[in-house]
Amino acid sequence: MSQRIYIFDTTLRDGEQVPGCQLTTEEKVVVAKELERLGVDIIEAGFPVSSPGDFRSVVEISRAVTEPTVCALSRAVQGDIDAAAQALKEAKRGRIHTGIGSSDIHIRNKFNSSREKILEQAVAATKYARNLIDDVEFYAEDAGRADLEFLARLVESVIAAGATVVNIPDTTGYCLPQQYGDKIKYIYDHVPNVDKAIISIHCHNDLGLATANTLSGVLNGARQVEVTINGIGERAGNTSLEEIVMALQVHKDLGLYTNVDPKRLFPVSQLVSEMMHMPVQANKAIVGRNAFAHSSGIHQDGFLKHSENYEIINPQDVGVDKSLIVLTARSGRHALKHRLELLGYRYDKPALDTIYSRFLDMADIRKEVNDKDLMELVR
Template sequence: MSQRVYIFDTTLRDGEQVPGCQLTTEEKVVVAKELERLGVDIIEAGFPISSPGDFRSVVEISKAVTTPRVCALSRAIQGDIDAAAEALKSAKLGRIHTGIGSSDIHIRNKFNSTRDKVLEQGVAAVKYARNLIDDVEFYAEDAGRADLEFLARLTEAVIAAGATVVNIPDTTGYCLPEQYGAKIKYLFNNVPNIDKAVISIHCHNDLGLATANSLAGITNGARQVEVTINGIGERAGNTSLEEVVMALKVHKDLGLETGIDTTRLFPVSNLVSQMMRMPVQANKAIVGRNAFAHSSGIHQDGFLKHAENYEIMNPHDVGVPESSIVLTARSGRHALKHRLELLGFRYDKPTLDGIYKRFLDMADVRKQVNDKDLMELVR
């Protein structure tokens, strides 16, 4: 099995479904070009049938990027597929992403249908799309809650119909990691033609498990992961691109790799945050402003002695300029001494002890002590 994990970025489609985060076509092109520089393999550019704006965005992104495959979403409906194919005409590499619900909840309550009819519609959609383009991905929506035997039958049928990629999404973020990993493993053991397609995973974060579920899917054989920058997306969001990529990079023992230039993660995160007006929470893994900040005295002392005591990755590897020591009332003498020396002040131990006592009084009042405060303190 290939050790390459393909990164399918859906920031401009699923990520843009966040209320208030909509982008113009021109803004989407800017983001798409940055995703290309980042090294993503597939950019899901939009849902062409949904609006003239989305159709135009897919067209313009198709013209603007060269290396990534451009993907357009559709339902398992001929009109949707036609619109997707038309929007992708300028793409150097194009893909139609079509599909239908696979759980009994969706089959009954969303489509008022049956398993057999859904399977038939899915197969027909894939066959129709393959007449228009040579790369078709099928999504089995709500696969996280789907019956395993039916999901295997559906997967086998759409691969036989010509699907090059099959997406097994945990659409509602329902699964626990061991459940989701077992679901992917089941498919590899029970779909006889599974080697004819790439298995993709698309996890939502409703229970805060999107990254864990994605890693469980990857370690059980999936080789495409669908993600967004900063984990933005519908409801609680999608799997975070930066979290999955860095988890695979840190855990070299997995023997898996991506084509991502990780030094561009922080700049791209900032760009998407600003353009979509969606602040990144301070404690967000990898790209949050506190991801490489240390404020506890014990942590600061350990970090200053050897960074790996408290950092499992180098901030430069993700494009963060440097780690930071944040001075608060929890900070110890070692951190204060370090910061004073960076400002050009060196003191013997008795003098430093006196400054440290005054520092604690100041920190209790001001909560966080910056360089200007320290200059006032030493004067």
């Protein structure tokens, strides 16, 4: 089995469904070009049948990028598939992403249907799409809550019908990592033609487990991950692209890799945050403001002695300029001495002790002490 993990970025489709995050076609093209520079393998550009704007966005992104596959979403409906194929006509590499619900909850309550009818519709849609384009991905919506035996039958059937990729989404973020990994393993163990397609993972973060579930799926054989920049997406969001890329980068012993350039992660994160008016939480892994900031005296002391004491990633490896020592009332003498020396001030121990005492009084009042405050203090 290949050790390469394909990165399917759905920032411009699932990520853009977040209220207040909608982009114009021109803005989507800007983001798509940055995703291409980042090195993603597939860009899900939109849902063409949903609106003229989404249709145009898929057309323009197809024209704008040359390396990634451009993917268009559709339901398992002929009209949707036709719209997707039409929008992808100018793509160098195009993919139709079609599918239908696979859990009994969806089959009964969303489609008012039966397992057998869903199976027929899935096969028909896959065959129809495959007649229009060579690359067809099928999504088994709500696979996280689907019956395993039925899910395996569905996967086997759509692969036989021509699906090149099969997506096993945890649409509601329901699964625990062990459950989700077992689900992927079950598919590999019980679908005889599974080697004819790539198994893909699309996890949501409703329980805060999207990244953990995605990694569990990968460790059980899946070779495509569906992710978004900053983990944006419906409800609590999708799996974060930067977290998956760096988890595999840090754990090189797994032997798994992506084609993403990690040095572009932080700049792309900032771009998406600004364009979508979606601030990145300060403690967000990899790209948050505090991801490489240290304010505890114990941590600062250890970090200044050797950065790997408290950092498993070099900030420059993900495009962040440097780590930060943030001076607060929790900071110790070592951090204060370090910052004063950067400003050109050197003191013997008795003098530093006096300044440190005054520094703590200031920090209690101002919460965070910056360089201007320090210069005021030493004067």
